[in-house]
Amino acid sequence: MRRRPLLLFLVVAAVALVPWIGFLLVTLPDQYQTRHWRLAWVGFDLALVILLASAAWLGWRRRRAAVPVLVATAALLCCDAWFDVVLDWNSDDRWLSLATAGLVEIPIAVLLAVRARTIVNARVASRELTVHDIELVLGNPSAQRLLTLLGTQVMTIDELTAETGLSRAEVWATLGELSLAGYVEAVGPGWREVPLNLRAPRPEDIAEADRPRFEAFWDARLAHELNLFQRAFRHPERYGPWAQGSRARLLLSRAELRRFAEEYLELLDRYQLLHAQDSGAGDGDGEVRAVALRFYAFPENLLAAEPDGGSERGVPVDSPSPEPL
Template sequence: MIRRLLLTALGAAALLLVPWTVYLARTLPAGHDTGQWRSAWVGFDIALLCCFTVAAWLGLRRRRAAVPMLAATAALLCCDAWFDVVLDWSAPDRMVSVAMAVLVEIPLAIVLAWRARQLLTGGMPSRGMTVRDIELHNDPSYQRLTRELGTLGTATPGTLATALGHSRDEVNARLRRLAEGGYVRQGSDGQWRTVGQSLRLPVLAEVDEPDRPAVAAYLAAKYEGELRLLGWAAEHRDEFGPWGQGERAVTHLTAAELAGFTAEYNELLTRYCLLRDRPSANTREIAIRFYAFPFPANMSARADRSLSYAGDDR
């Protein structure tokens, strides 16, 4: 109900602005002397400064509030460019205002809007999982290497070789292969670090025929592992305290709505996955899972089958 009223109000405001804009265009004078000119512009720039400061602080911490703040800062920059150019159009220094708008204010507003989008989506690369990825995931040596590197944050091949008990050449070879898959990268300082990426599980029907047995075996083992993990979590749910959270829901969605929900979930998950590049003293490794599927018809006798609701399943 509230959403419908809000959308109605927004639509009505858009319609009313059309005749109001025409009225202003026909009645407002071309020039107007006003007081508090200095206060208006100084106050505007102070507001812009505050927006920059708060947006930077929130953005560094990947807070959700950074998105509207970055968008607001971008909007203020566009307003600043517009009024600078229009109000200085007849002044001798109008080209300075035009240059500032074209070269500084508008590009910066675009960058801020783009950054807001990046914060919303997380900025993590996404791609489909390949047979090479499956080979890496099935090899314990690569898993130990990426886990150790993730714990350290950054490390040289020598440090990793010492920690893992392997030769430096072995570690270098594995790092290069992981880098080819986008899992790690080497900085200009020679240090290696892990790289976050979102891998979509392969659709078996779309996999080349020679690779299907390996992919099918990987998917079967993965889902079996997921069931074991879920069973373990159910058995130990009373031990987690604040570290155990769960939600479930039943609702009616179209395929497009479910795809949109999944995309928004992935954006939220990615943003939280990028909060820090290494574990800290007050963090724990958290298993997060999301599943959505049609409710089984043979379970229609359940009381919650026909209801739309969300419930806490901790």
């Protein structure tokens, strides 16, 4: 359903409920005896248990499908609190129902709703690649050295100075540049790398004076990428289960390709937020390593039409923070 019809439907439904509520207000009895009372409440609580368990499992697996489950669970908790308080208002359980609603059900519902909002809004910082990135960050050996170190652990100025052999002033100055560009951030007394996606600017948005810098950078990136692929392809035994690969040929429209890329970036964001640091070398299931991930998509017929195999330079859609060149 498209956005506008859906919004119209929601508005009409909200307006239609107003007279219905008035009708119920004047026609429903204050008391009513019914059958299947036990089944109604047991079924309700069973549904709540299933939603809580599903939310826990999806949250543990860090699936975005946890969002609607969290929202539904929060809604059921609010309903549970409402009916408990209203139906027990004239009974001896009134204060217990109020305490349960105010101290347990409503706070948990709010927590789940906030968590769902956090998952929806969770995004890795993203911006366009600039000349500043190329000249002052990616082309700076000191900056690359610091980024490599901070990608594995949080480190203080003294530790970075000792590890790199740079002066304290140079470390401070380089960290300042990296921080302004969004590559690192201060954490207490130390510093750490920040996940960052850099998008290639559109060719028409690049100033003529900056084109040689971008051309040289993309040539260097191409050589780096080819070297990575060559090593991974020729020596798969070095990587074992850490190396994964796939390629495919799809028939897609431009809109479908755009949607595919958006879904890929959502998946990339979710996994980039799983771990803050590389845990170092190791082969156990609990080990965490920095993994180079690439996504390229292009029409085969246009690429084959280029006499040199494709001379238009570019970088992957939303490339993560680049490795040293």
